[in-house]
Amino acid sequence: MTTFSRIRATLWRTAIQAIPTVFGIVILVFLLLQMAPGDAVDVLAGESGGISEDGLAMLRTRFGLDQPVLVQLLIYLNNLAHFSLGYSPRYNAPVMELIMTRLPGTLILMLLSQLIAISAGIVLGAIMAAWEGKWPDRLLSLVALLLYSTPAFWIGLMALVVFSVWFGWLPSGGNITIGADLHGWDYVKDFAAHAVLPVVALAGFFVAIYARLVRASMLEISRLDFVRTAHAKGLTPFIVTVRHILRCALAPLITVAGMHFGTMLGGAAVVETVFSWPGLGRLALEAVMARDYAVLLGILLLSSLTVIVANMLVDILHAWLDPRIKANN
């Protein structure tokens, strides 16, 4: 089978699996949300510090909460069938619009973090494996342990104290200087200044995971026969490490990175809160607190689609990296 046909098969299989997965997620999440105490109207009325009885009834009708649960679910599914994520009466705006204004922010945050985490993880892991048991390995293991066990919000807050309060180098929140109307290169520089701390804070935990993973799989592979053969045919240790060992060690890394795409979305919610970054994670958090089910379902639906796409890309990468993997097994 050619690489192209294997990739095509992967795409096809993912598409077929995605539909029931998404359907299952919608129904499961919808029912789970019903179990949370209180509804959107309780929150609105609570925030307003009271409301009349007529007002409560009027709001419940407007939110569609006066309907039985099953009817609400059917209405939602019907909306989905028409490619609509519904309407949020709380924000008086279509859910799609609410999500789309925030999705780019979160995607950029996640992609940059993932990129940094993978590159740093590979470099650190390779160094640790190459100097196994020696001081660079010990030192980096300690760093990885610290990154692994320190919560992202703490790293973020400390980075803010140091870089924006003490030194005043970086802004303390948001994703762009509001109202500056920047264009071109200035815009990119401004955005980068805002993004660097949140991206690093989010990446920290994953750097640790990936570095440990790369180290372990490189050590395992370095004892295999083909590595000995490579050494025997006179290749330099550097070439053997990079071309033979590292390439094979990338396969488990990519699998794990794909799986952690969803985890990262959870971490993004925390980092977005600390850095006041306008993203999906914070919207999801607010939607839970506000019992705004339409918004939350929309976010979960889109994030599950994102995770499915990420996993599909991983499968394709695998098919490309390792010719032995068949796309249809």
Added chain:
Amino acid sequence: MKPWFEFRHLSRIALVAVVALSASTAFAQQPKRGGTLNLILTSEPTTLVTLTTVATTTLSVSAKVSEGLLKYDYDLSPQPQLATSWTISPDGKEYTFNLRQGVKWHDGQDFTSADVAFSILTLKKIHPRGVNTFANVEEVKTPDAHTAILVLSKPAPYLIKAFAAAESPVLPRHIYAGTDPLTNPNGNAPIGTGPYKFKEWVRGSHIIYERNPDYWDKPKPYIDRLVVKFFADPAARSLAFETGEADLGYRTPVALGDLDRFKKLPNVAFETKGNSYSFNVSSLQFNLDDKHFDNARVRQAIAHALDRKIAVQVGYYGYGVVSDSPIAPGLKAYHDPSPSPYAFDLKRANALLDEAGYARGADGFRFKATLDFNPISDDFKRLAEYTRSALSKIGIDVTLRAQDLSAFVKRVYTDRDFEFTINGHSNLFDPTVGVQRLYWSKNFFKGRPFSNASHYVNPEVDQLLEDAQTEIDPVKRAALFTRFQQRVAVDVPDINLVSPQFITIHNKRVHDHSLTADGVESNLADVYLE
């Protein structure tokens, strides 16, 4: 010279000095034009006009665009805004407002009495509080384009304080007419008469308002741009003030524990004025349907066991005042300063519990109780923790239960599945609006948040509250509220503890942001940057 005379003499000099000083600063500080003001909020508003919700975040932004008929000084006396003058008929049933001429909406249309009539009637229909505040309004007459007359079925002595911009916004009739006000796009991109024009709202990030060059009160406003940012994390808000990215935030925008550190920062200052439109009182509310707390002796014992001075320290780091009454000390006209009949006295508390038949068990405890606290701010949690430790001394084993706002509201007001709760309520601008709801037996409804959670029923209190609703003689009305406070203090359906002090934090370059009773929630027309 006799000492008393000397003292009086000195104080008179001091008074003259203070007056002279304030006069000189008033002259020295000429408002400067230009600049961008960054106002920070703890979370994002759901809508930008206080028509369908009165959540704090919406109250913070609404008045910048949508103004009111009146504004209020620190003591809640009305001042002109869109109304230049007003009269109330002697029977208290007719309010005549003379409206400002030459005012235009941001889209160029003229502001007229038709807008006022439309606004009042719409507020009466759908505004969460307006439904009650304007309940007595029968019709709004508009004899000419600049006169609006509210005709009431019964007098409403609190009404004259209800016309602040954020409380009762005046809306453009030509935008709303014939539409559903709940879904009208004006809520997301408002048009008003205010000093700032709405420019953009990037969801999740910020709102931008631009200076309205055609504002009726020239040369105001002074600043070019007002940016509203949302900082959900309290630590992030502190950092934003420290770096200068935040210029202004109100209702104590940083963690109380940070305030002492903030006092030493060179670029930041505190302001306590501009919080008199809405005083809060934090209290311990009993569920009178509970098997322990239907017993008055148990409630009295708990009242004897709580030391309000410690509650101010623990719950509010000292930023608050003791309040024995549900009417906050700040609402001077109605607050009854007499202390609770159940002063702090652990011996008496233990004796009352013994009398009530709750003997101490082998573990030293008399009974167990679960305390739910309102999760909307950390102070309630700290008050709940203080309550737990205070009650352990009289042998009540308290378990705290945490939950989010929706769960709390449902538990207390809909399911009524609670024993007692630490909660907070705003007095708003009048006890009839802010306090009556907590004690009036006719306001006991399942499902209505911040209603009569105790399920307190006392016909005498009902009568006092209902009389105060329509009593137009201020002296008689104050007497009714005093009687009410005394009655409630004896019955202890709840234990009022603290009236928190809200602090506005601002960068020192920001001036004149809190000139009215509602401070930062006002239209901010006077604010300027140095």
